[in-house]
Amino acid sequence: MGGGPAKERMLITLPMKEPTELVERLRSKFPHIDITFKNVSYTKDKAQHESEIPSDIWHDITLLFTLSALPPSPASCPHLSLISLYSAGSNHISSHPLYTSTSIPITTSSGIHGPQIAEWVIMTSLIHSHKYKTLYELQKSHRWGKKDTSSDYHSVRDMVGLRLGVLGYGSIGRQVARVGQAMGMDVLAYTASPKPTPEKKKDLGFIVPGTGDPDGSIPSAWYSGLDKASLHDFLKRDIDVLLISVPLTEQTKHFLSTEEFKILSQDGKRPAFVSNIARGQIVDQAALIAALKDGTLSGAALDVTDPEPLPEDSELWDLENVIVTPHISGVGQAYTDRAFQVVETNLERRERGEGLINVVRRERGY
The missing domain is CATH 3.40.50.720 (NAD(P)-binding Rossmann-like Domain)
Known part of the structure; x- marks a missing residue:
C-alpha cells in the first residue's frame, strides 16, 4: 500500500x-x-x-x-x-x-577544489612575480637574456612578508591561505558574516585530508560584511595579493569596481595583484581593465571572466600583466x-x- x-x-x-x-x-x-x-x-x-x-x-x-x-x-x-x-x-x-x-x-x-585551485593561484602569482612571461619568450626565441639588473626578471620580489587577502574564506580560500602561510605570507580573511569565536571559525564542510584551515587559525585578522564600508575597511589593510573566492550572489555582483581597486592599491601607490577564481561577474570587468592599464593594479590572474568564453577582441588577452585561463583552475584527476x-x-x-x-x-x- x-x-x-x-x-x-x-x-x-x-x-x-x-x-x-x-x-x-x-x-x-x-x-x-x-x-x-x-x-x-x-x-x-x-x-x-x-x-x-x-x-x-x-x-x-x-x-x-x-x-x-x-x-x-x-x-x-x-x-x-x-x-x-x-x-x-x-x-x-x-x-x-x-x-x-x-x-x-x-x-x-x-x-573538493581547494588543492588544485590553490596550486593554480600560487602558480599564476609566481608567473607574475617572477616575470615568467618574459622568460618564456626568451626560451621560445632561443635567447639567454641579459646579465644586468635592468631586465625585469631581475626584479623579483618573493612572497615572504607579503599580505594575502582572502575575500571569501571558504574551503578554497582556506587552502590558498595554508599554502600562502607556508611561503611566509601574512593572511587576512574576509567572510560574509562575523566569525567572533573559535567555533564559528571552523570549517564544517568537506575537507580533503591534510589541506585547508579546519579550525580557522591561519588568518592574523578576520573581517566581514556584505556592505561597501566593511569591504573597504578590509581592502585598506595593505594587501599585496587579493584572492577573490566569494560565491556570486546579488550582493556580490560587481562587488569590486573602480573605487575598490583604488582603495586596495592606495590610488596606485601600492599596486596589488588580483586573482579571481570565483565568478567573472563579481568584478566590474571594464573597471578592472582600466585599473590594469593605468597601474592601479600590478596585475591579475583570471580563471573566470564576464562573459565566458572571453570574446576574442577583449583587451584582457593582450595585457602584459594579465594571465587568462579558460575556467579550469578547479579541474583535476x-x-x-x-x-x-x-x-x-x-x-x-x-x-x-x-x-x-x-x-x-x-x-x-x-
Missing part, C-alpha cells in the same frame, strides 16, 4: 562515461539504494536533459546526484528528498522551481572521486540521522 517507491532510488546524471568503480563503491556500501547512472549532455538546455531522461525515472527517484540535469518540475519527482550537486556552487540552478519552490535539501561538492566522497559522506550521515555537510542555504544563495 502507500504511494512511495519500495526502496530508495538514486539517479546519477553526469556528463561523462560512468565511473564504474565509484558507482560500485556506493552500491556496495549502500545495498538498500537502487542506483542508476545516466551519461547526459554537458549543456544548459533543459529540454535536452528532459529528452535524455524518461519521466518515469524522475517519478520514482528519492536521491539525485547531478551537475545540472534536474527534473522539469517538483510534480515530476514527488519522492525526491535530496539533491547532491557535482559542482561547488548552486547559482546555475537557482532559478529552477526545485530550488525556488521546494525545501528539498541541496548539497554541493564544495571542498581527483575531482570526480572527491565529489563521490562528498555524496558518500552525506549518505552515511543521513542514515545516522546526522546533519548533512555542504548544504545550500537558499536565503543566502549558496
Whole structure:
C-alpha cells in the first residue's frame, strides 16, 4: 500500500562515461539504494536533459546526484528528498522551481577544489612575480637574456612578508591561505558574516585530508560584511595579493569596481595583484581593465571572466600583466572521486540521522 517507491532510488546524471568503480563503491556500501547512472549532455538546455531522461525515472527517484540535469518540475519527482550537486556552487540552478519552490535539501561538492585551485593561484602569482612571461619568450626565441639588473626578471620580489587577502574564506580560500602561510605570507580573511569565536571559525564542510584551515587559525585578522564600508575597511589593510573566492550572489555582483581597486592599491601607490577564481561577474570587468592599464593594479590572474568564453577582441588577452585561463583552475584527476566522497559522506550521515555537510542555504544563495 502507500504511494512511495519500495526502496530508495538514486539517479546519477553526469556528463561523462560512468565511473564504474565509484558507482560500485556506493552500491556496495549502500545495498538498500537502487542506483542508476545516466551519461547526459554537458549543456544548459533543459529540454535536452528532459529528452535524455524518461519521466518515469524522475517519478520514482528519492536521491539525485547531478551537475545540472534536474527534473522539469517538483510534480515530476514527488519522492525526491535530496539533491547532491557535482559542482561547488548552486547559482546555475537557482532559478529552477526545485530550488525556488521546494525545501528539498541541496548539497554541493564544495571542498573538493581547494588543492588544485590553490596550486593554480600560487602558480599564476609566481608567473607574475617572477616575470615568467618574459622568460618564456626568451626560451621560445632561443635567447639567454641579459646579465644586468635592468631586465625585469631581475626584479623579483618573493612572497615572504607579503599580505594575502582572502575575500571569501571558504574551503578554497582556506587552502590558498595554508599554502600562502607556508611561503611566509601574512593572511587576512574576509567572510560574509562575523566569525567572533573559535567555533564559528571552523570549517564544517568537506575537507580533503591534510589541506585547508579546519579550525580557522591561519588568518592574523578576520573581517566581514556584505556592505561597501566593511569591504573597504578590509581592502585598506595593505594587501599585496587579493584572492577573490566569494560565491556570486546579488550582493556580490560587481562587488569590486573602480573605487575598490583604488582603495586596495592606495590610488596606485601600492599596486596589488588580483586573482579571481570565483565568478567573472563579481568584478566590474571594464573597471578592472582600466585599473590594469593605468597601474592601479600590478596585475591579475583570471580563471573566470564576464562573459565566458572571453570574446576574442577583449583587451584582457593582450595585457602584459594579465594571465587568462579558460575556467579550469578547479579541474583535476581527483575531482570526480572527491565529489563521490562528498555524496558518500552525506549518505552515511543521513542514515545516522546526522546533519548533512555542504548544504545550500537558499536565503543566502549558496
